[in-house]
Amino acid sequence: MGFLDKLFGEAPEVKAARRAMQADLAVDPRRGFVVGMLAVSYEVDPGYLKAHATEALTQWYDVRSAAAIEAYRFGVPDGGAYDAYRHAFLARAGFAAGMLPEARSWELAFRQAAVVAQRYRSWPEYGEGYLQGHLAYRRSQGDAPARLAEIEASTRARLTKLATTRWAALPFAFA
Numbered sequence: 001m002g003f004l005d006k007l008f009g010e011a012p013e014v015k016a017a018r019r020a021m022q023a024d025l026a027v028d029p030r031r032g033f034v035v036g037m038l039a040v041s042y043e044v045d046p047g048y049l050k051a052h053a054t055e056a057l058t059q060w061y062d063v064r065s066a067a068a069i070e071a072y073r074f075g076v077p078d079g080g081a082y083d084a085y086r087h088a089f090l091a092r093a094g095f096a097a098g099m100l101p102e103a104r105s106w107e108l109a110f111r112q113a114a115v116v117a118q119r120y121r122s123w124p125e126y127g128e129g130y131l132q133g134h135l136a137y138r139r140s141q142g143d144a145p146a147r148l149a150e151i152e153a154s155t156r157a158r159l160t161k162l163a164t165t166r167w168a169a170l171p172f173a174f175a
Contacts, residue, residue, distance in 0.1 A: 017045060020045070037085055037126070040127055040130045040158065047102075047105060049096055052096075053092075053095075054096070054097040056093055063090065069108070072087070081132075082137060083133065084112040085133075087109075087111075091108035091112070123162070124159070130155075131152065135152060138151055
């Protein structure tokens with residue numbers, strides 16, 4: 001069924017995530033800002049993608065508990081958009097993976113959103129900060145110039161696409 005979902009539309013998990021995201025906005029509009037932050041890499045909030053979130057936390061980050069999420073420090077921090085994005089991702093993925101209660105997940109993500117809103121003036125500026133931080137991180141990990149060029153091209157394409165969506169119209173304000 002997964003193949004047909006991809007061919008003819010979204011997978012049920014993604015549809016459910018979109019519904020949950022709509023409900024989130026009704027609960028607290030700040031959640032929309034967090035989703036805007038995560039949109040540089042995700043179509044939907046990873047807080048609603050259980051299998052992906054669990055794999056990402058355990059395989060990519062070697063995180064298996066709430067305490068590990070809260071204490072996580074990146075080896076090469078950029079102090080800007082990329083770090084804020086990664087911490088917000090960990091918080092939301094922690095909820096999906098059952099490691100964090102929903103309220104704590106949002107609280108941690110909101111901390112990152114406040115940093116982004118204070119440091120950047122717009123979604124495009126945040127997107128550029130994310131890209132530069134991502135490239136700096138990948139350089140520090142020894143990625144070859146060709147791989148860095150791929151990352152830059154794909155991220156710029158994603159940001160260009162986002163500029164034509166509701167993301168660009170999403171208020172860049174977190175209060």
